[in-house]
Amino acid sequence: MKPSAFEYLAAASVDEAIAVLAAHGGEAKIIAGGQSLVPMLNFRLLAPTILVDINKVPGLDHITPDGDGLCIGALTRHHALETSDLVRERFPVLCEAMTHVAHLAIRNRGTIGGSLCHADPAAELPMMALLLDATIVTADSDGAREIPAKDFFDGALSTVLEEDELVTEVRIPALPANCGWGFEEVSQRAGDFAMAAAAATVSLSNGAAVQVRLALMGVGDTPMRMRGIETQLSGAPLTAETIEAAAASVVDAVDPMSDLHASSDYRRHLAQVLTKRVLSDAWQRAGGTAQ
Amino acid sequence: MSARCDIKVSVNGELHEACVEPRLLLADFLREHLNLTGTHIGCEHGVCGACTVFLDGDSVRSCLCLAVQADGAEVETVESFGRTENLNPLQEKFREHHALQCGFCTPGMLVTCTDLLKKYPLASDDEIRDGLSGNICRCTGYENIIRAMRAAVRERDEANR
Ligand SMILES: Cc1cc2nc3c(=O)[nH]c(=O)nc-3n(C[C@H](O)[C@H](O)[C@H](O)COP(=O)(O)OP(=O)(O)OC[C@H]3O[C@@H](n4cnc5c(N)ncnc54)[C@H](O)[C@@H]3O)c2cc1C
Ligand code: FES
Ligand code: FES
Secondary structure: OOOOOOEEEEOOOHHHHHHHHHHHHHHEEEEOOOOOHHHHHHOOOOOOOEEEEOOOOOOOOOEEEEOOEEEEEOOOEHHHHHHOHHHHHHOHHHHHHHOOOOOHHHHOOOEHHHHHHHOOOOOHHHHHHHHOOOEEEEEEOOEEEEEEHHHHEEEOOEEOOOOOOEEEEEEEOOOOOOEEEEEEEEOOOOOOOOOEEEEEEEEEEOOEEEEEEEEEEOOOOOOEEOHHHHHHHOOOOOOHHHHHHHHHHHHHHOOOOOOOOOOHHHHHHHHHHHHHHHHHHHHHHOOOOOO | OOOOEEEEEEEOOEEEEEEEOOOOEHHHHHHHHOOOOOOOOOOOOOOOOOOEEEEOOEEEEOOOOEHHHHOOOEEEOHHHOOEOOEOOHHHHHHHHOOOOOOOOOHHHHHHHHHHHHHHOOOOOHHHHHHHOOOOOOOOOOOHHHHHHHHHHHHHHHHHHO
C-alpha cells in the first residue's frame, strides 16, 4: 500500500525539530532512517499529519571517544557502527551484534536513535544499550535529559519519551578491565529479527568473574537484564556447573510470547542455550580458565 | 492534500526537477514519474529487496525512502548498469551462470551484489548467502546467483592483487 498524505519538513536543527513536534502534539513523527517508520506508513498503521526529517540536522552523526567509552550520535547508521574501528576496539560485542541487524541496504539507512526509539523487543540495539549500561541523551522543549537504558524501554514498541522529545546521542561507558564478551542469536535467516538472543560481558579479577552482565531479548516485551543471575555468578570463577545453574534460572525468569516464528517453549529453550554459550564465551575471552 | 515539495534529484547522472507529494515513495518516483521501470516493487515494506537502488553510493530500499528525502542526492538504478549489447561484468556473470529466470528480483540483486562486492570480503559462500538474505528470488533457488557472485568475487580479488 501507499502512505496516507502528510506534510514534510526537513529540520535544519534539533531546536527546529522539537518546535514542530511540540506544535503538533502526537500528530507529528520524526523520520530518521525510515526503516521501521516507512513500513508502518505504507501499511497505514500510522498516519501522522507531519513528518519531521532529521537526516539533514548537523551534529547528530558521529562516533566519538568519551573517556574510554563512546558517544554515538542518534543519526549514526547501523553500517557505520558495524564497521567503526573505535567500536571494534572498545566494544567488540556491539560490533558483533551489528552484523546481525537486518540486511546491508537497511543497515546503510537505519540509525541507532531510530532503533532505540522504535523499541522492537527483537531488535539488537535496545538489548546492547541495556547490556552496556548506555545513557540515552534527549532534548525537548524543556531542555535536555539523560535517561539510563534500563529506564528507557517501557513495553513492546514503547519508550518513556515525551511527544516532543528527540534522542540526540547515546553514551556508552567504558567496559571494566579484563573484560570478555559473548553474543549469540538465533533467527530464521541471516538478517531477520531474532527469535531470541543473548549477550554477556564478564571481567576477570584474581581468577574470579566480576561485574558479570547478562542480557536477553526476544523473550519478553522489552530486552531484559538478568540481574539476579549476574549477582549469583559474580565473585567466583565461572564453571560448567555455575553456568548450567545460571541457564536453569533463566528458564524460570522468562515468560516468552508464542508467535508465528517460535513457540514460548522454544524461545525459553533458546534463552537457556544462548545464555550458556554467551557466558562461556565471555569467560574465555576474559582469560578465565576452563574449570 | 498536503503541500507539494520541489525536489532536484540526479538519477543515473541526469538531473531531474519535480514537484511531488511528500508521501511519494522514491520507488514510485522512479517508476511513475521518470519511467525507470527497472526498479521493481515487490513488498513495499523492505523485505523483498526488489526495489534496491543506490542513494549517494549506498544501496537502499527505494520503497522505504521518500522521494522528498532524495532531494539533492544522487540515485543510481539498474538502468545505469550495462545494456543487452554491453553487459557490465556483474551482469555478464549473471548471464553466464543462469542467475535469473523471470528477472523480477534481478535489478535488486544486481544493486545489492554491487554494494556487497564494495564492502565485504565475501570469502565464503556462506558469507555471500548471508549478504543476499535480504533479497528474495522465487525462481532460481539462489544457487546460480551464489555461483555468479562467487565468480564476481574472484574477478574482483584478482583485479586487486
Ligand atoms: C526487512 C527489515 C529487517 C529488519 N531487521 C532488523 C533486525 O534484524 N534487527 C533490528 O534491530 N532491526 C531490524 N530492522 C529495523 C531497522 O534496524 C531500523 O533501522 C530501526 O529499527 C529503526 O531505525 P530508523 O533510523 O530506520 O528509524 P525510523 O524508521 O526513521 O524511526 C523509527 C521510530 O523512531 C522514531 N525516531 C527515530 N529517530 C528518533 C530520534 N532521534 N528521536 C526520537 N524519535 C526518533 C520515529 O519517529 C519512529 O517512531 C529491520 C527493518 C527491515 C525493513
Ligand atoms: S519493494 Fe522494497 S523491499 Fe520489497
Ligand atoms: S529470477 Fe524470478 S524472482 Fe528471481
